[in-house]
Amino acid sequence: MKVTNQGDVPVYTVAGADTARPLPDWLARQRKRSLKADAEYQNRIELLQDFEFEEASQCVRVSEDSEWIMSTGTYKPQIHVHYLPHLSLSFARHTTSLNVTFRLLATDYSKSLHLQSDRRVEFHTPGGLHQALRLPRYGRDLIYDRISTEALVPAVGLDSDGHGEVFRMNLELGRFLKSYQVDVGHDEGVEAGLQGSIYAPSVNTAAIAENTHNLLAFGTSVGSIEFWDPRSKARIAVLGGQEGEVTALDFNPSGLSIATGTSTGLIKLFDLRSPRPLVAKDHGQGFPIKNLTHMTTSSQERKVMSSDKKIIKIWDELDGSPWTAVEPLVNIHHVEWVKNTGMLLTANEGQPMHSFFIPQLGSAPRWCSFLDSVTEEMANEVSTDNYDNYKFLTLPELRSLSMDHLVGKTNLLRPYMHGYFVDSKLYEQARLIANPWQHEEDRAKRIKEKVEKDRASRIRGNKKVKVNQKLADRLLKKQEKRAVVDENAGILGDSRFSRLWEDPAFKVDETTREFQVLNPSTKVDPETGRDLTATAHFSDKSDSDSSSEEDSDAADIRRKKAKDEVVMRVSSSNRGGDGRARDTALGSRAQKPGRENKARSGKVTGERQVTFMPESRRKKKEEEVAEPATKYKRTDSRRSASTNTFRRL
Structure with a gap:
């Protein structure tokens, strides 16, 4: 729910879209899937179920008992009825032509009168279309006189006497009565009684002062306003001199003043006892005025709501000072005020119908009373300074x-x-x-x-665990390479492996034989238990270079341990008794007489068996000391029988 501030009066957009045209169905589905993680989308408020039409809405009205909303729209032409206590669509009904406007005749939706674009007036009941009447000419507006049970339809064109007409249909008798003849000028070039030209004069709008003197007011295309008394069926006054056509009329609830709107966007307030306007106000957009409504706020301030196709304005009735405004992104067709509340409903272009809530105008209707608490919470969500x-x-x-x-x-x-x-x-x-x-x-x-x-x-590798910290650091480094932001992803966040990081019984001992076999590239210092892989070796080396040198005693101890280190040597399984033969390379060993070298002849069919025997350096040094300097125990005075002088070397 969005809020806009026009001065000191906040306006909350409860329902409505930001675009005039809805998205395609396939694109809307993709967008909904992408908005699953959007907190603002998940916390949105859906005021009414299916409060929309396939193309656009034309008119919307609320019943007197405030339990039903009826709206008309297109395309296809249809009627929607919402039951407010359930906040849902009660039923939808299609019609054969577009709806111009309609009126609710009962306190609920059970009786409604609809003016259609094909010159028909349809009477609907809960069971469907009850009766349809055809008008002689196209109607522009529709009002209902409850005292005389007459439906009044201002029409376009001239009658046989050259006057404009307001058709009268008596719903109790079920027939047409003599029309009100209104002076609308003349239509040049068209004979009287016909439909008229494109710019034919017409009676554009009508208003009735209900619950007071019940006077009728008709606004014409020539800028005049005629007042008629329904009791005597006579014209009692004419107010002329309006700039442009009169497109909207509304009586004050007291019946003493009337608001007029013209096609040039000019609004005037008249006292019925004076031809001079009390307030003249320019709407500022230059578009024809579509709706005028007298309102009373919760603080008993009198306001007037006016709307054209671009903006809705609410201003003071006494001096015309602006109070607040609502400017949707789509064109407006009709605005309905839920009486004695702060709720506004609009029929407009675009698929969804709009709903606006103004807390300072009044409290929320009882069928959506939760809006009061929601708006209070939003108003309190401001910084302390x-x-x-x-x-x-x-x-x-x-x-x-x-x-x-x-x-x-x-x-x-x-x-x-x-x-x-x-x-x-x-x-x-x-x-x-x-x-x-x-x-x-x-x-x-x-x-x-x-x-x-x-x-x-970012992942910093600083996740602390009770057990196997090295393994956790290695996993964090792998996640960082894969650009995984959550440090609890994978094994680190899986509850099935929680004991691996908490239970000491699952600690990985890197000094065991099994770990060395499974991880041959990992070398562990047996004394410190630190990892001595290539990366760790270089990091340790850099750390040792940057730190101070160790003392000489520790260095001597490490050199002494290095002397006693076990060294792996290679020995052949077919070695002879001579100890020198085991140090000879496998390829350079002399072959025994009578034995063929299969490696040279290319007839090798098997493998040479090799074993690795550990030998201590200390033991080797002791054996070298125990051996005599020469293995030929001859004295220097004894003559050698061999002529090879290098044999004794």
């Missing part, structure tokens, strides 16, 4: 803006508790004068806040 276009400032803040000299000298500062209320516009101007670069500073501040917000949404 900004109240209804006022900024709260303390005395030091006033001094910083050089506004302390206004204290006690003007009503621009309104004292309240430990500070003052200042008009928001005045505050913005004073702040700009005090600091001309305030705009750039505010912009830099907003950019900084946005950057900090983006940084806070």
